[in-house]
Amino acid sequence: MIVPKIEFRHVNLRYFTPKGETLALRDINFKVEQGEFVSIVGQSGCGKSTLLSLLSGLIKPTEGEVLIDGKTVTGPSPQVGFMLQQDSLFEWRSIVDNALLGPEIRGDDMGAARRKAEALLTRYGLGDFLHSKPSELSGGMRQRAALARTMCLTPDILLLDEPFSALDFQTRLSIADEIGDIIRKENKTAVLVTHDIPEAIAMADRVIVLSRRPGRIKSIHDIAFPSHGNDRPGSFAARETTEFPSYFNTVWEELEVHVE
Amino acid sequence: MSSKAAVTDASHAAVASSETTPRQSPQYKAWLAGQQREKRLIAIAQFGLVVLFLLLWEIAPRMHWVNPMLTSYPSAVVQAFLQMIADGQFGEHVFVTLTEVVVSFAIAMVLGTIIAVLLWMSPQLERVLDPFLVVLNALPKIALVPIFYIWLGATGSIYAVAVAVALFITILMLYTGFSQSDPNKIKLVRTLGATRWQMLTKVVLPGNVHTFIATLKANAGLSLVGVIVGEFQASKAGLGYLITYGSQIFRMDMVMAAIVLLGFISLAIYALIQLVEMRINKPAARAD
Numbered sequence: 001m002i003v004p005k006i007e008f009r010h011v012n013l014r015y016f017t018p019k020g021e022t023l024a025l026r027d028i029n030f031k032v033e034q035g036e037f038v039s040i041v042g043q044s045g046c047g048k049s050t051l052l053s054l055l056s057g058l059i060k061p062t063e064g065e066v067l068i069d070g071k072t073v074t075g076p077s078p079q080v081g082f083m084l085q086q087d088s089l090f091e092w093r094s095i096v097d098n099a100l101l102g103p104e105i106r107g108d109d110m111g112a113a114r115r116k117a118e119a120l121l122t123r124y125g126l127g128d129f130l131h132s133k134p135s136e137l138s139g140g141m142r143q144r145a146a147l148a149r150t151m152c153l154t155p156d157i158l159l160l161d162e163p164f165s166a167l168d169f170q171t172r173l174s175i176a177d178e179i180g181d182i183i184r185k186e187n188k189t190a191v192l193v194t195h196d197i198p199e200a201i202a203m204a205d206r207v208i209v210l211s212r213r214p215g216r217i218k219s220i221h222d223i224a225f226p227s228h229g230n231d232r233p234g235s236f237a238a239r240e241t242t243e244f245p246s247y248f249n250t251v252w253e254e255l256e257v258h259v260e
Numbered sequence: 261m262s263s264k265a266a267v268t269d270a271s272h273a274a275v276a277s278s279e280t281t282p283r284q285s286p287q288y289k290a291w292l293a294g295q296q297r298e299k300r301l302i303a304i305a306q307f308g309l310v311v312l313f314l315l316l317w318e319i320a321p322r323m324h325w326v327n328p329m330l331t332s333y334p335s336a337v338v339q340a341f342l343q344m345i346a347d348g349q350f351g352e353h354v355f356v357t358l359t360e361v362v363v364s365f366a367i368a369m370v371l372g373t374i375i376a377v378l379l380w381m382s383p384q385l386e387r388v389l390d391p392f393l394v395v396l397n398a399l400p401k402i403a404l405v406p407i408f409y410i411w412l413g414a415t416g417s418i419y420a421v422a423v424a425v426a427l428f429i430t431i432l433m434l435y436t437g438f439s440q441s442d443p444n445k446i447k448l449v450r451t452l453g454a455t456r457w458q459m460l461t462k463v464v465l466p467g468n469v470h471t472f473i474a475t476l477k478a479n480a481g482l483s484l485v486g487v488i489v490g491e492f493q494a495s496k497a498g499l500g501y502l503i504t505y506g507s508q509i510f511r512m513d514m515v516m517a518a519i520v521l522l523g524f525i526s527l528a529i530y531a532l533i534q535l536v537e538m539r540i541n542k543p544a545a546r547a548d
Contacts, residue, residue: 056451058447058450058451075453076450076451076452076453077453078452078453080451082448082451082452084444084447084448084451085444086444088442088444088445088447088448090445090462090463090466090467092466092467092469101448101449101452101462102452104462105449105452105453105454105458105462106452106453153452
C-alpha cells in the first residue's frame with residue numbers, strides 16, 4: 001500500500017477563549033496523493049485556512065492526526081512550502097534576499113542557496129530584478145518572487161492560501177496559470193484554499209467543499225477534462241473546456257445550499 | 261493628461277518603468293510658479309514674525325511698557341551671550357549639559373530597547389509587568405528629583421532624572437511598535453520555521469526602523485527636560501544651573517541667553533536625528 005502524501009485522520013479543532021470554546025473543524029478526514037492538486041473551497045470563516053495551518057504545523061489538532069508521508073506533523077518543516085494571501089515581501093530587502101529568507105532561517109549553506117534563488121528568480125522572469133526592492137515590482141512580479149521564496153527550500157508540498165486574491169483580475173488569471181504550471185511540471189503536491197470557485201476547479205484534480213463553521217467536508221469532486229485529451233489542461237485552458245460549466249454549477253450549488 | 265499625471269505623481273509608485281519626464285504644459289508651469297510664490301510668502305511671514313517679536317521685546321522694556329528688570333532686552337541678551345563666550349563660561353556650561361543629555365539619552369535608548377525586546381520575547385513577562393509600566397510611565401518623574409538627589413548626589417541625580425523621564429516612554433513606544441509588526445510577515449517566517457529570536461531579528465526589528473526614529477525624536481526632547489530639571493535641583497555647571505543662578509541674582513539677560521542656547525541645542529539634536537532618518541530612508545523607495 002502506498003502511503004498517501006497528506007492525510008487528515010478524523011481531525012477536530014477547537015479554539016479556546018475565556019468566553020468559551022468554538023469548534024472550528026469537525027471530523028476532517030481525507031487523503032492527498034503525491035503529485036495531486038487539491039482545492040478546498042468554502043465560505044469565509046469555515047476554517048479552510050485553518051486546514052493549511054494544521055498541515056504546516058503552525059497549530060495542532062485538538063483531536064485526530066495530520067500526517068505527511070505517514071508521519072505526524074509536529075512543526076513547520078522545509079518540506080512544506082506555504083504561500084500566503086499577501087506576498088509579504090520584506091520591503092527592506094532586495095528580491096533575491098527575500099527569496100533567501102527560508103534558507104537563512106533554516107541555517108542552510110548560503111552560497112548554494114543564493115545560486116538556487118537566482119536561478120529560480122531568473123526562471124520566473126525576474127532575472128533583471130534580483131537586486132530591486134519589492135516596491136519596484138508589479139503585483140504579479142511580487143507574487144512570482146514570493147513563489148521563488150517558497151520554492152527556494154525545495155518543498156515537495158505546496159500550501160496556497162488564496163495567494164492570488166490580492167491581484168487584479170487579469171494578473172490573477174495569468175499568475176494562477178503560471179504557478180499551476182510550475183507546480184505540475186515539478187510534480188509537487190499542492191493544496192489550494194480559495195473562495196473563487198472557477199479558480200478552484202481550473203487548477204485542481206479534486207475540489208473539496210467545506211461546510212460552514214464548524215467546517216466539515218461536505219463533498220469531494222473529482223475534476224477531469226476528458227474533452228481536452230489525456231493531459232490536464234492549464235488553468236487557463238481548463239476554463240474553456242465543455243466540462244467546466246457543469247463542475248462550476250455543482251460546486252456552486254454545494255456552496256449555495258447553506259446560505260439559506 | 262501629461263500635466264495631470266505630473267501633478268499627482270506623488271501617488272504614483274514606479275512599476276519598473278523609467279518614462280522620460282513629460283513635457284511641461286503651460287498650466288503645469290503656472291502651477292509650479294504658484295507653489296514657489298506660496299513657499300516664499302510663508303518664509304517671509306516666518307522671518308517677519310521673528311523680527312516683530314525681537315523688535316517688540318527690545319522696544320517694550322525701553323519704553324517702560326514692561327519692567328526691563330523682568331524681561332531684559334535682546335540687545336542685552338546678545339551682549340551677555342558674547343561676554344560669556346569671551347570669558348569661556350559658555351563653552352563649559354554647554355559642554356556639561358550636552359554631555360549629560362547625550363549620556364542619559366543613550367542609556368535610556370539602550371536600556372529601553374533591551375527591555376522592550378525582553379517584553380516582546382516573553383509575552384508572559386509583558387503581562388506581568390504591564391500595569392507597573394503604565395503606572396511608572398504616568399508618574400511625573402520630576403517628582404523623584406529630591407529622592408534621586410538624596411540617593412545619588414548632585415551629578416548622579418541629573419542622569420537619573422533624565423533617564424527616568426525618557427526610559428518608560430521608550431519602552432512603551434518600542435514595545436507598541438514591536439507588537440504591531442505585520443502579522444502576515446510573522447506568519448510567513450513562522451511557516452519557514454523561525455524561532456522567536458529569528459522573528460525578532462528578521463521581521464520585528466527591521467520592520468520598526470520608523471518606530472526607532474520616532475522614539476529617538478521623543479527622547480531627545482525628554483532627556484533635555486530631564487537634564488535641565490536635574491540641574492535646577494543641584495549643580496555647579498550646565499545651562500540649567502545658569503538659568504537658576506541667573507534668576508537668583510536677577511540677571512535676566514543671562515537667563516534668556518541660556519534659554520535661547522537651549523533652543524539651539526534641541527534644534528541641533530533634532531536636525532541630527534532628521535539626518536539619520538534621511539540616511540536610512542534614502543536607499544529604499546517609498547514603502548506602502
